[in-house]
Every structure is written in C-alpha cells, then in structure tokens.
Amino acid sequence: AQSVTQLGSHVSVSEGALVLLRCNYSSSVPPYLFWYVQYPNQGLQLLLKYTSAATLVKGINGFEAEFKKSETSFHLTKPSAHMSDAAEYFCAVSDQYNNNDMRFGAGTRLTVKP
Amino acid sequence: DAMVIQNPRYQVTQFGKPVTLSCSQTLNHNVMYWYQQKSSQAPKLLFHYYDKDFNNEADTPDNFQSRRPNTSFCFLDIRSPGLGDAAMYLCATSRDRGGSYNEQFFGPGTRLTVL
Numbered sequence: 001a002q003s004v005t006q007l008g009s010h011v012s013v014s015e016g017a018l019v020l021l022r023c024n025y026s027s028s029v030p031p032y033l034f035w036y037v038q039y040p041n042q043g044l045q046l047l048l049k050y051t052s053a054a055t056l057v058k059g060i061n062g063f064e065a066e067f068k069k070s071e072t073s074f075h076l077t078k079p080s081a082h083m084s085d086a087a088e089y090f091c092a093v094s095d096q097y098n099n100n101d102m103r104f105g106a107g108t109r110l111t112v113k114p
Numbered sequence: 115d116a117m118v119i120q121n122p123r124y125q126v127t128q129f130g131k132p133v134t135l136s137c138s139q140t141l142n143h144n145v146m147y148w149y150q151q152k153s154s155q156a157p158k159l160l161f162h163y164y165d166k167d168f169n170n171e172a173d174t175p176d177n178f179q180s181r182r183p184n185t186s187f188c189f190l191d192i193r194s195p196g197l198g199d200a201a202m203y204l205c206a207t208s209r210d211r212g213g214s215y216n217e218q219f220f221g222p223g224t225r226l227t228v229l
Contacts, residue, residue, distance in 0.1 A: 032216060043118075043204055043220035044157070051216075090156060094216060102218065104156035 002027040002093040004074075006105035014113045019063075019078040021108050023091035026072065033074040034092040034102075035065055044090065050074060052096065061085070086112045117141070118221035120205050126227045127195050135190040135224045137205030145211055146188040147218065148180060149204040157204055163188060164211060192226075200228045 007022040025031055032051050036044040048059025055067040065076045074091060088109050094102040119138045127133040137146065145164050149157035161170045163182040177199070179191040192199055202225050206218040 034217070036220075041202075041223070041225065043120075043222045044206075044218075045220070046217060049217060097211075102159070102216075106156050107154070109154075 002029075002031060002095060002101065002103050004033075004091045004093045004103060004105040006089075006091050006108050008108055009106065010109045010111065012111040012113060013081045015083055016080050019076070019081045019085065019110065021076040021089050021091075021110065023065075023074045023076065023105060024072050025074060025091075025093045027093060027095060029095045029097070032094045032096055033065075033067060034094075035059065035063070035074075035076050036090045036092060036104075037061075038088045038090065038107075040087075047076070047089075081110075081112045083112050083114065086110055118205055118207055118219050120203075120221035120224050122224060123222060124225050124227070126229060127192075128229050129197065130194045133192050133195055133226065135192075135203050135205075135226070137188045137190070137221055138186050139205075139207045139219075140186070141207055141209070141219060142185060143207035143209050143219070144185075145208045146182060147206040147208075148178075148188070148190050149206065151202040151204055151223070153201075160190070195226070195228045197228050200226055202226075 003026045005024045034049045035047040048057045050067045058064045063078045088107050091105040121136045147162040148160045151157040160174045182188045202223045204223045205221040208218045
C-alpha cells in the first residue's frame, strides 16, 4: 500500500520568497505522484503530476516538483510566492495500475505574508 | 467547459434525517469517486464507481450509500446523518483506473451541516 507524508502542517513565507512544501512517499510499486491545491470551501485542483516521464514536473501557477527516487521525495517549489498562493496543498500517491488506491497526505497550509 | 458539478454547495440537515448529495460530470469519465473531508484533514475515499461497478472502501460506514444511474450522475445518500457526518463531501472523476488516465478531477464540494 502507498502512503505520503507531508512534513509541516503549516508553512509561512513572505511574498516574493521561495515556497518549499515537502512530500515523501512510500510505495512498493512505481508510483504516480500528484500535488493538489485547495482554496477555502472549494474542491481540489491539480497543480501537477508525475507519471514516470520527466522527473522535473512543471505545473500551473509557476509551481514545479522534482521526483527523487533515491530520497522517495516529491517536494513542491515555487521561486517567488504570491499572496494568491495562500491555500491548502495536498500531496497524493497512487500506483500505476489502480487509481482507486490514491492516498492523500494530511495537507500543508501555506500562508503568505505581505 | 467540461467539468464536475456538485449540488447543492451547502446542505443543512437534521440529525437522523436522510440527505442526498448530487454530482454530475460532463467529462464522460468512467470512474466517479466520493470523498469525505473533515476540517483540516485530508480527503478520505468513501467509495467509487468504475462504470456501473460499485467499490466500497472497507471502513465506509453502512450509513453511506451511493447510486450511479448513468455515466453522468452519481449520488451520495446518507441514511441517518449523525453529528460526526458533518463535513465537506467531494466528488471526483477520472477517465479510467491506472495507466496514464488516472488524474482525478474534483468538483467544488458540498458542505454538509448536521443540526
């Protein structure tokens, strides 16, 4: 069974600073990895996904993530935070064969200070 | 635009009074999912339909049921809501299971309040 661990339930950065949200995964089979963003009282929106092609994945809103098998990590980064990035971010893992087994991390709430 | 629609966005019910939440999709996806998300927690999968095939998670209470009358619609029925069922309920779809079609598309959610 797969699982993900998001390090840090809350992350606070200043506007214009680097955003780094950490995600480590556990999977006995090759994983697919996802980052979703959730704004208050809304559903989840896909930021980006890793599906065994390029290890550096670029997503929407200037976010990117790098799959590092040796570190079992899939950290989310953005060079310069914007106020509109304040939201809850979820990392998720599924295996390449059974999408119904997608598992979410506990989430990281990002706060952006002016 | 192709999308996942949930109605209503906010639902208030009384303790023990049955309630139905609705989800529809214009993506023509094979798979539809229902998640429960409590405050400050990750979404928890309740069950999913692969076409007409219903798949229940082992720890989903019997109080929760689902119907999928056609490809486009899926309903979540809560037979006797308790205070602990107050949550955001998220519907999601994916084109298929596994392979390269496994990205899930989420609706905006229905926030359920139980009085």
